[in-house]
Amino acid sequence: MNKSALLITYPVNHIASEAKSLAESAGYSILHTVTQKHLTRSKFGIGKGKADEVRELVKSLNIEFVIFDELLKPTQQYNLARLCEIDIIDREKLILEIFRLRSNTEESKIQIKLAELHYEAVRIKEKVRLAKRGEQPGFFGLGKYDADVHLLDIRRRISVLRKKLLKEEKRKLLQRTSRARSGFPTVSIIGYTSVGKTTLFNFLTGESKLVGIELFTTLSTSSRIVNINGNQVMFSDTVGFISKLPAYMIDAFKSTLQELIFSNIILLVLDISQSYEIIKKQLSSSFTVLIHLGVSNAKIIYVFNKIDLVNLEDAREKCQKLGILDESNSNFVMVSSKTGINVRVLLESIRSKIFVNMMKVDNN
Template sequence: MLATRGRVAIVHRAYPWEESNLNELEELCNTAGYEVVYRLFQRRYPHPEYNIGPSKLGELKQAVKNLGISKVIFENELKPLQEYNLAKILSVEVITRIRLILEIFTQHASNLEAKLQIKLAELKYELPRAREKVKLAKRGEQPGFHGLGAYEADVYYEEINRRIHKLSEKLEEIKRKKLSANLQRRVEGIPVISLAGYTNAGKTTLFNTLTGYEAEVSPQMFTTLSTKRRLAKIDGKPVYVSDTVGFIKNVPTLLISSFMSTLMEIAEADLILLVIDASEPLETMREKLDASLSTLRQIGVTNTPIIIVLNKNDIAPPTNLEEAAKVIGQSYPVINISAKRGDNIEGLHRVVSQFLNSFVLFKASLTYSDEAKWLLQQAYMKGRVIDLKYQDSTIEIIAETPLVVAEKIRRLTNPSGFRIIKQESDQ
């Protein structure tokens, strides 16, 4: 995409032990349509007024003047007052990574749900800034109010709160409808496989390969925002495959909460295929895997089975595939493929089929909870419960269920509380 939205400077103030994330920030800027002409990285503890140190701020101010920079974009989250102080000194707009991501989301939003989620995130982002603007307006300063006084600032703040409440209600209604549709699919007995992973890992290409669909594939970040779901066949048996928004490092809480109605598609899946770009350096792969697993935990994925899919094996160094399989394979099943060329897709089918179609006879001890009750219902619906005993705070169960259900129960127990008695394939 050609840069058409202006020249920008990007800034990352890191703690002494942190590495620069300017490369990813620049990639985000390029996706949004900006031309990055200046990069500033500083290791230090945050300055209370400017986040970066005063001397670096002086360098940045000179660069803004000399290079015709129209916007400064920070990797760090800024306090509202810091944002205001920086904009006042630099005489250009100052935004953060969150605001930049929301700009990209706005460009790619294709349906009502995505647009509502973006607007909600924007308002949540603006709320603390509005609070600061109210304080400044009451002191006689006009931070972006174009002459509005304290009364108008108060009204502005209350209006944001009102709109947040209204949008949240609309999204809650969409969420209820989705839950109803998901319940219907569960009644049908068709399992749901969700594709997850870092943005640009190749999820949508894999979605197209598995389903025969032709969803748009782009090298840009965050091409997919809305959930796509299609019926496919794995070993001749029907499954739903879904693709949704990609992850990114340090996902802000407000994005997680605003996009929960979309992200819950992943949380409620029977099986997650976590796609990793195996062509990247090993350390980058580890960082993106950790970021993806962290996001999954944030959205409530605690015991859903996960298969790690190392994508792009046609261009990945063999050592990457070997080392990644060795390290990751200690915690998760791993398979390498090329979604673009179709390499080893049959192997992926076999691994998925094993999870969905193999039956396991097991004994487990579950601590009593709502999640345990839900898993018991799954055991009754999809398998057979042979013995069930309620103790003071635990449930003792012997059951035969699909591996995907047994794996969920295993993840809810401690290591000594789950034992496989027998496993066989339902072929």
């Protein structure tokens, strides 16, 4: 059974539709959407008048949750929750909920648990801070002593999980080292969630990994070896990106994403059937993560996927606007991972880029 929710988001189409997809991926049904230009006002995130309006809507539509498409400070979240008398799910919590639903490996389960504890710790620290100032006594029904004990417990759990994660990471590092020793060049498929990374991976490797219209279908990396004209190449499918992913969550998924640093080639996949604004935003989200990880631009091939859904003229125009269009450029390919259009061209770009990069290494 889906949980009924009211969505508070920005009055921008692509932002609102992403927020709606995120909410649906986490199992909510949006019964009503309220848009506001500013979602970072100090007391409730939105202004008092709007907050009162939301409170009335929640009552009259019998809504169970408010989804707030921004990162909220603990006090803002608390103030709005108290006003509306229901739970407020901010963007961070929403992403955490999806990740929890999807995590299916030991490593991703530990990572998500750590991220959740971090989220909780920040909120309890705020309770302690307010209690110390004599404000909000009994904040969320807890006294200062209870909050302190709870915080200690969370810190202890975080340290246990960090140790576990370190163990998992060491195991992965060993795997990676043995792979590196096997000497195969590696290609990582990355990009915004739902652009078709796994579909491309399946097409290239003959695998049948789960694909889906919902956001964050894939939550752990998988790798397979493919033969390109007699050359063995290792392909890895990865976790999708999203905008406004909190920095500590990028850290939590670092070991998954670390594959990227070791890759010879990065296929940065974009969905050409989306609007120019969306693609532009997705491109910059993906870049932020790559920069955070220290990946060099020379390794990137831009893959514009879902070309079967658009006409070529429109596709070219979008790429031109993005400043990426240069079809003689081997850094850029339009494909359909569903029908296989141009996948051969992509493979040839990969092969030649690996070769060129290897020559560069030899010459240095």
